[in-house]
Amino acid sequence: MMFETYSLREAGLVVYLGHDGGSCSHPRERSGHLTVMDVSGFHSISLAYCECGHPGSSDIVVQLLRLGWMPATVDHPCTVITLSALHLFHKLNLQGKLSAYDYYHSLEALTDSTGLSTHKVIN
Numbered sequence: 855m856m857f858e859t860y861s862l863r864e865a866g867l868v869v870y871l872g873h874d875g876g877s878c879s880h881p882r883e884r885s886g887h888l889t890v891m892d893v894s895g896f897h898s899i900s901l902a903y904c905e906c907g908h909p910g911s912s913d914i915v916v917q918l919l920r921l922g923w924m925p926a927t928v929d930h931p932c933t934v935i936t937l938s939a940l941h942l943f944h945k946l947n948l949q950g951k952l953s954a955y956d957y958y959h960s961l962e963a964l965t966d967s968t969g970l971s972t973h974k975v976i977n
Contacts, residue, residue: 859966861887861897861898861899862897862898862899863887863898863899863900864898867899867900868883868899868900868901868902869888869899869900869901869902869921870902870904871901871902871903871904871914871917871918871920871921872903872904872906872917873904878902878904878905878906879906880904880905880906880907881902881903881904881905882902882903882904882905883900883901883902884900884901884902884903886932887899887900887932888900888901888931888932888933888934889932889933889934890923890933890934890935890936891933891934891935891936891939891958891961892935892936892938892939892961893936893938893939893942893961894964895961895962895964895965896961896962896965897965903917904917914931915928915931918931918934922936922937922938923935923936923937924936924937924940939961943957
């Protein structure tokens with residue numbers, strides 16, 4: 855038996871932003887994938903932004919923040935970290951002085967603990 859890496863994106867997951875989780879009448883699917891860093895590891899997903907002009911939904915960064923995702927950059931984000939992952943890092947850093955480097959590599963090990971991961975965070 856052999857296990858292969860299989861992403862949420864390959865499974866067909868598309869996360870739609872805007873409208874508090876409801877569907878948008880004018881979604882714009884983002885080209886490429888979005889890397890989500892979460893307490894459960896790294897995930898590759900497809901994303902569709904709201905472009906219908908709904909009040910407060912014109913800014914992509916605002917749409918991501920409303921979902922609870924902090925983008926790594928404000929200009930065409932390719933990587934986000936969940937606010938729950940940031941909260942966990944904050945607690946671990948305060949309690950055990952865990953560095954951001956060690957936290958990142960711990961999340962990477964949750965995703966692929968072989969040490970052979972070719973996963974790179976892209977900004």
